Amino acid sequence: MDFLLEYGLFLAKVVTVALSLVIVMGLLINLGGRIRKQEGVLEVEKINDTIEQLGDAVQAAMLGSAERKKLTKQKKKDAKERLKQASEKTRVFLLAFKGDLRASAVASLREEITAVLSQAKPEDEVVVLLESAGGMVHSYGLAASQLDRIKKRGIPLTVCVDKIAASGGYMMACVADKILAAPFSMIGSIGVVAQLPNFNRLLKKHDVDVELHTAGEFKRTLTMFGENTDEGREKFIEDIQEIHDLFKDFVGSHRKNLDIDKIxxxxxxxxxxxxxxSLVDELMTSDEYLVDRSNQADIYQVSYLHHKSLPEKLGLATENRVDSLLLRWWNRLCNSRYSV
Structure with missing residues (x-):
């Protein structure tokens, strides 16, 4: 009898724990579903105050107690005056794009531009802090097209390059009305590269056959494991040249004062x-430009942050590590796809 009683108590505990786990898992699944529905969040921050606070901190450190109090009163008075004049000031919308091989930041860029275009007027300005060494043609083509949305709305577009805007990065930058670059930034690389290894001779040496079947003469021009043909190579080179010609036409249409064949x-x-x-319009860092613009305009930094699950975060960390290694040889990408 005691055994049955103990067994019954044990069974009740097991059932209770199991039901608790089911309820908790259900709540987590439901919460996860809600989070997935909200893919990201848009953040907007006015950076004029940040710039001003940096200067105030230095100024306050150099003043005595009485002078600091006087300065604080004057700042409050100035703030009220600026509030009255706020509607008269132009606005600058600040975006940031840091590119990888896949231009994955375009997912946020498109949301940011959509948000900005819902509010921006022709008298405003959009400034993009751009850093990219280029990558896949279709990805950077889309990124450049996103920036072109701003131009089509008649809103002035300025691109600031502090470090690098090369290849696909310059494809994006050339869309702007004005390109500002730091003196030692890297600009240009208007070219196309495509490279892949071929292991056919190695496989033959070890008596390994590779079969490749395609429908369409040029469905596959060069392969990594099959035997490449002269016809395939010619078509491969022809495709690269066609992309390069389109790249040149694109840059030339936006930067009409360029000697495109030379650069x-x-x-x-x-x-x-x-x-x-004439690849850029002026030598200036983004900091210098934004501090100067903050005297005449309200600057709003717009950022769209995507929510990522733990597996996505782990995968992104791995991808970023691979990208950092590949970007060391960004002009010699080991990629069977075309890259700019």
């Missing part, structure tokens, strides 16, 4: 040389 060699220029070649 479309895949060469990279430092900012000072890029100015001489």
């Amino acid at each position: 479309a060699t895949g060469q990279v220029w430092l900012g000072t040389r890029a100015l001489e070649e």
Whole structure:
């Protein structure tokens, strides 16, 4: 009898724990579903105050107690005056794009631009802080098209390059009305690269056969494991040249004062040389430009942050690590797809 009683108590505990786990798992699944529905969040921050606070901190450190109190009163008075004049000031919408091989930041860029275009007027300005060494053609083509949405609405677009805007990065930058570059930034690389290894001879040496079947003469031009043909190579080179011609036409249509045949060699220029070649319009860091603009306009930094699950975060960390290694040889990408 005691055994049955103990067994009954044990069974009740098991059932209770099992039901608790089911309820908790159900709540987590429901919560996860809600989170997935909200893919991301848009953040908007006015950075004029941040810029002003940096200057105030230095100024306050150099003043005595009485002078600091006087300064605080004056700041409050100035703030009220600025509030009255707020409607008269122009606005600058600040976006940031840091590119990888897949231009994955375009997912956020498209949301940010959609949000900005819902509010921006022709007298406003959009400034993009751009950093990219290029990557896949279709990905950077889409990114450039997103920036072109701003131009089509008649809103001034300025691109600031502090480090690098090369290849696909320059494809994006050239859309702007004005390109500002730091003196030692890297600009240009208007070219196309496609490279892949071929293991056919190695496989033959070890008596390994590879069969490749396609429908369409040029469905596959070059392969990694099959035997490549002269016809395939010619078609591969023809495709690369066609993309390069389109790249040149795209840059030339946006930067009409460029000698496109001279600069479309895949060469990279430092900012000072890029100015001489008309690849950029002025030598200036983004900090210098934004501080100067903050005196005449309200600057709003717009960021769209995507929610990521733990597996996505782990996968992204791995991808970023691979990207950082590949970008060291960004002009020699080991990729069977075309890259700019």
